[in-house]
Structure formats: C-alpha cells, structure tokens
Amino acid sequence: MPELPEVETTRRGIEPHICGKIVDEVIVRQPQLRWPVPSLLADRLVGNAILSVNRRAKYLLIAIDGGTMIMHLGMSGSLRMVTADTPPGKHDHVDICFQESVLRFHDPRRFGAVLWVDGDPMGHKLLQQLGPEPLSGAFDGEYLHRLARGRKSAVKTFLMNGHVVVGVGNIYANEALFQAGIHPKTAAGKISINRYERLVEAVKAVLTEAIKQGGTTLRDFTREDGKPGYFAQQLNVYGRGGANCLVCGGVIKEIRLGQRSTFYCSNCQN
DNA sequence: AAATTCTCCTGAAGGC
DNA sequence: TGCCTTCAGGAGAATT
Numbered sequence: 335m336p337e338l339p340e341v342e343t344t345r346r347g348i349e350p351h352i353c354g355k356i357v358d359e360v361i362v363r364q365p366q367l368r369w370p371v372p373s374l375l376a377d378r379l380v381g382n383a384i385l386s387v388n389r390r391a392k393y394l395l396i397a398i399d400g401g402t403m404i405m406h407l408g409m410s411g412s413l414r415m416v417t418a419d420t421p422p423g424k425h426d427h428v429d430i431c432f433q434e435s436v437l438r439f440h441d442p443r444r445f446g447a448v449l450w451v452d453g454d455p456m457g458h459k460l461l462q463q464l465g466p467e468p469l470s471g472a473f474d475g476e477y478l479h480r481l482a483r484g485r486k487s488a489v490k491t492f493l494m495n496g497h498v499v500v501g502v503g504n505i506y507a508n509e510a511l512f513q514a515g516i517h518p519k520t521a522a523g524k525i526s527i528n529r530y531e532r533l534v535e536a537v538k539a540v541l542t543e544a545i546k547q548g549g550t551t552l553r554d555f556t557r558e559d560g561k562p563g564y565f566a567q568q569l570n571v572y573g574r575g576g577a578n579c580l581v582c583g584g585v586i587k588e589i590r591l592g593q594r595s596t597f598y599c600s601n602c603q604n
Numbered sequence: 605a606a607a608t609t610c611t612c613c614t615g616a617a618g619g620c
Numbered sequence: 621t622g623c624c625t626t627c628a629g630g631a632g633a634a635t636t
Contacts, residue, residue, distance in 0.1 A: 409629050443613045445630060487607060
C-alpha cells in the first residue's frame with residue numbers, strides 16, 4: 335500500500351514526465367472513487383500545461399494555471415506513465431493524456447481520489463488542518479510532547495492522527511514504536527519528552543530509509559505493481575505476530591488498536 | 605475538544 | 621476445484 339515514501343517516490347517518478355506538458359485529454363472510466371471525480375476536471379485541465387508536481391501528506395498536488403489537481407492513492411492506488419496506445423486494464427479509472435504519454439490512475443479498491451481545487455490548493459478543506467510533515471523540522475520531540483499533554487488515547491493512535499503529524503501509516507507507526515521502545519498502548523499524555531524525542535527520531539529514520547528503498551520502486555515505476563518489495567524485508571514487528579523478536583527473541587504480540595492491526599514486543603517495548 | 609466507530613471497496617486468505 | 625465468509629486498511633465523516 336502506498337505509504338508516504340511511496341507517494342514521494344511516485345511524485346519524483348512522474349514529475350519529469352509531465353512537468354511542462356500540455357494536457358490533451360482527460361478520460362474518466364470510473365468516477366466513483368473515494369469521492370466522485372469532479373466532472374469539471376477535464377475542462378480545467380485540457381489545453382493547460384502542468385506547472386509543478388508537489389506533495390503534502392499523502393496528497394499529490396499537480397498544479398496548472400488556475401488551480402490544482404489533487405490525487406490520493408488511498409490503499410491500493412498507483413500512478414503509471416504509459417504510452418498512448420496502452421490498452422486500459424481493469425481498475426484503470428482515470429487517464430491524463432499528453433501528446434506522447436498518459437498518466438494512468440489505477441486503483442482496485444477505489445479508496446483513492448482525484449479532485450480539483452481552484453486557486454491555492456492549501457485552501458482546500460482536505461489540506462487545511464493537516465499536521466506537520468514528519469521529515470520537517472517542525473516535527474520534533476518538544477512539539478509531540480506538548481501536543482500530547484492531557485491526551486489519553488494510545489500513543490500509536492495519536493501518532494497516526496493526521497492532525498498531529500501526516501504520513502505515518504499503520505506499518506510505520508508499528509515500526510517506529512518498536513524502534514523507540516515504546517509500547518503502542520501507552521497513553522500519549524504520559525510519555526516523557528525524552529521518549530518523544532526518541533520516537534521522532536525513529537519515525538524520521540524509518541521513513542527516510544523507506545524513501546531510500548523507494549528508489550527501487552521508482553526504477554520499476556512503469557512495471558506492473560511491484561508492491562511487496564521495498565520494505566518487507568526489514569520489518570521488525572509489522573505482520574510478525576507470533577514470531578520471535580529479532581532483537582530479544584521474545585514473541586511478538588498482535589492486538590487491535592483503533593481497528594488497526596498492532597504489533598509489538600512486550601519485552602522491548604514498555 | 606477528544607475519542608470512538610463507521611464507511612467506502614476489492615483481492616487475498618481461510619474454511620469446508 | 622470452488623463457493624462463501626472474513627478481513628485489511630487511509631482517513632474523512634458521523635457519533636458519542
């Protein structure tokens with residue numbers, strides 16, 4: 335599933351192929367995504383050049399003169415550059431066509447989105463109340479500690495809250511908490527600033543490493559779905575319920591926390 | 605305000 | 621082999 339590193343990898347992958355190019359045609363085969371694909375999308379895009387490809391949280395922001403197309407990959411979405419004569423397959427819902435290539439949005443589960451916003455994209459409702467980027471300087475131990483004050487929710491849920499920090503999905507939340515030695519159920523408000531500093535470092539380390547691995551995804555970008563690849567080998571706890579901890583040999587526990595699979599080592603994480 | 609639950613969807617996995 | 625059931629999961633919306 336696309337985590338922040340994969341979205342960033344996607345951004346870097348498509349940017350050089352579409353920046354400066356003029357949109358010839360927009361084909362929407364299935365408008366029923368997370369939200370309906372706006373019918374005015376084609377009108378706004380066709381005839382205009384792509385000015386930039388940016389990312390905020392897991393949203394891709396593709397700007398043209400007058401506004402921005404917002405794309406989200408949801409759980410199963412992907413974007414690929416294909417040639418104009420590539421026949422669409424199942425779940426290829428949207429094509430943004432250029433003279434010699436097509437940006438193709440593919441999403442079996444349709445949790446993704448293709449939206450449009452006039453003017454400043456940050457004015458869009460979805461982008462207005464987001465927390466800081468996890469790899470930015472604004473995301474530090476002091477910030478997390480201050481925000482957590484008085485909160486009773488589990489630290490893992492807290493960390494996955496997009497108002498707190500964006501882009502930390504279930505897999506990385508599990509991994510970062512393991513790396514920081516923090517039990518995922520600990521009340522967010524009861525964690526010391528020192529431990530939050532350690533957690534922030536862990537989040538940054540895990541994401542940075544994954545982005546580095548994302549380079550592999552980038553090379554395979556136009557290929558058919560190479561999804562399991564890049565991080566599966568180095569997961570310490572995610573998906574390893576019942577297996578032995580790679581650090582202490584204890585058994586990895588699996589619980590549900592806020593309807594999410596949660597994994598931890600009860601020996602390493604307290 | 606914060607916390608919890610619900611919701612969208614399909615493919616994979618498990619049961620029989 | 622095949623049909624049926626269960627379930628994961630990003631994150632906004634609805635609800636408590």
